[in-house]
């Protein structure tokens with residue numbers, strides 16, 4: 621059984637993330653979406669809420685599990701019997717950022733990384749940009765699931 625992990629901050633999940641998660645769920649038997657618990661970086665949403673938003677967004681995918689991890693991703697992979705890491709690539713800048721991590725992870729435990737090109741429809745979408753646009757009153761409907769949009773509008777006092 622091929623198990624993979626889609627790791628990230630997911631602060632919050634966007635349609636770009638969901639594109640990669642849905643395609644991974646078609647390619648592999650089991651997909652674990654893992655949210656990094658980063659003590660040094662305060663997000664907009666706390667980790668329990670990010671997990672909740674992800675669970676709602678992936679409830680239609682029976683082979684997708686939502687979890688969190690701290691420490692090294694490769695240790696999480698070993699603990700959960702995960703054979704590969706899946707990452708979405710939007711642009712060459714993502715490639716430059718991801719390849720050193722892929723090589724380091726492979727060196728640490730021989731866990732491999734599979735890159736999936738993000739659909740062009742979402743190639744400009746990131747959690748950071750979505751938050752910035754909402755914060756300044758812009759419209760991000762269609763770029764995140766409706767329940768995520770509702771929470772963003774609440775958090776930024778626009779509901």
Ligand code: PNS
Nearest residue numbers: 627628629630656691692693721724725
């Ligand atoms: O969504 P992000 O913030 O780009 O995700 C980055 C993430 C969580 C995948 C990456 O920072 C990570 O794997 N962190 C865990 C710590 C770790 O294993 N570091 C060594 C990577 S070579």
